[in-house]
Amino acid sequence: MDRWEFGMHLRSSGHHHGPPTVKVVYHLEDPESLTGGNKEVHELMAAKGEHLLEVAMEHGINIEHACGGVCACSTCHVYIEKGMEDLSEATEAEEDRVEEAPGLQRNSRLSCQCVVKGDGPIHVRVPAWNRNAIKEIPH
Template sequence: MTQIIVLPHVELCPDGSVIEAERGKSVCESLLAGGVYIEHACEMSCACTTCHVIVREGFETLPSAEEEEEDLLDKAWGLEPQSRLSCQVVVGDTPLVIEIPRYTINMAREGKH
């Protein structure tokens, strides 16, 4: 298991969260399994930007983003050099510290997660 530290987010986890993530799963899947209900409007198919995260620690250990992810990230709100789509980042051996941006470009939200 690899630790993912989620920095506080006013709506999703006001006190932050520490998640023990399974290697080989995406960060998005790990957050959802750990009770951090990050948006994922495209059902984790790399077709939107609602699961955008900023990797504050551990970014340099991640494989580079594919072109499709890079193209989508250009549309993300609050884009930073360490931005990634959490559905595309696979958990490895290195602990990660992530920040979930305050806003997304999602215009509609269905259900609780």
């Protein structure tokens, strides 16, 4: 079973979306592990109401999402470099959770919790350690 397959384990926002009118640019620090290719910048179009994790996954950018997009891990951590005001505000649950992410910054968000609201453009950086975020338990 391919655990990264879109639709199998990812909670998408579910309802019907309007036309994709919002430009979202993903900057991949490690494109090889996220897409299998070497293209670092992906300009995509999103519909309002979609979250950033599903937009990426729909276009073959396999951002880690260990909990399936329910705000119960921090593996879908990204940085919002532009357009934070075009996204839904972080809930308290997200704020608590994102603090566990390695490389926390002021513009850190959990991509599964960022719903596209405004007109963009939105710029998202996916950190290189995204695919290696599963922590080893120290003993």
